Amino acid sequence: EAGVTQFPSHSVIEKGQTVTLRCDPISGHDNLYWYRRVMGKEIKFLLHFVKESKQDESGMPNNRFLAERTGGTYSTLKVQPAELEDSGVYFCASSQGGAQGARTFFGQGTRLTVV
Amino acid sequence: AQSVTQLGSHVSVSEGALVLLRCNYSSSVPPYLFWYVQYPNQGLQLLLKYTTGATLVKGINGFEAEFKKSETSFHLTKPSAHMSDAAEYFCAVILMDSSYKLIFGSGTRLLVRP
Numbered sequence: 224e225a226g227v228t229q230f231p232s233h234s235v236i237e238k239g240q241t242v243t244l245r246c247d248p249i250s251g252h253d254n255l256y257w258y259r260r261v262m263g264k265e266i267k268f269l270l271h272f273v274k275e276s277k278q279d280e281s282g283m284p285n286n287r288f289l290a291e292r293t294g295g296t297y298s299t300l301k302v303q304p305a306e307l308e309d310s311g312v313y314f315c316a317s318s319q320g321g322a323q324g325a326r327t328f329f330g331q332g333t334r335l336t337v338v
Numbered sequence: 339a340q341s342v343t344q345l346g347s348h349v350s351v352s353e354g355a356l357v358l359l360r361c362n363y364s365s366s367v368p369p370y371l372f373w374y375v376q377y378p379n380q381g382l383q384l385l386l387k388y389t390t391g392a393t394l395v396k397g398i399n400g401f402e403a404e405f406k407k408s409e410t411s412f413h414l415t416k417p418s419a420h421m422s423d424a425a426e427y428f429c430a431v432i433l434m435d436s437s438y439k440l441i442f443g444s445g446t447r448l449l450v451r452p
Binding site for chain 1: 342347374379380381382383384387428435436437438439440441442443444445
């Protein structure tokens with residue numbers, strides 16, 4: 224069974240450019256999460272999809288970040304325009320629906336560097 | 339508000355020595371607690387979790403953790419470190435809202451000396 228897959232693994236862009244990160248969750252997982260780790264600090268929640276709907280986007284830093292989950296399958300996270308402080312590792316995670324104890328599976332992360 | 343504190347951003351042990359990684363949490367409700375590990379160039383992998391029941395939880399690769407409510411702690415231990423245990427370890431608690439999002443500590447990097 225394939226795990227959570229993220230593309231690209233690394234991205235280096237200039238300040239002001241646009242970057243789109245992609246996440247393919249485990250098939251059948253309704254819950255999809257985005258997290259971010261900046262500068263060796265704690266991993267922080269960005270947002271949560273249930274199928275194609277945004278359940279909670281309280282962690283999104285600002286309106287330069289846009290997340291979508293077309294058809295309840297894969298998700299994209301677009302940063303436009305990117306700023307230096309957006310650099311970090313972006314993790315995607317997925318879990319089956321409904322249970323708070325359900326195991327959450329993480330992808331390898333996308334390391335974003337804004338220069 | 340729920341939060342997680344990991345004492346020590348770096349811990350160094352000799353191969354064969356006891357591993358102890360500390361985690362304290364703050365929660366107004368009974369917590370669900372987790373330890374995740376990130377090996378170099380890999381994603382986060384679940385080591386173990388506590389939800390209810392037995393307070394001593396065993397995980398993969400010989401790790402275990404004990405939930406101590408009186409101390410609000412969930413420390414991770416392994417009796418004998420192996421070189422392959424070198425990684426970054428994250429303690430986390432689930433926030434019991436509609437999203438069940440994970441609240442992470444800042445991580446502890448474990449170094450294992452030969």
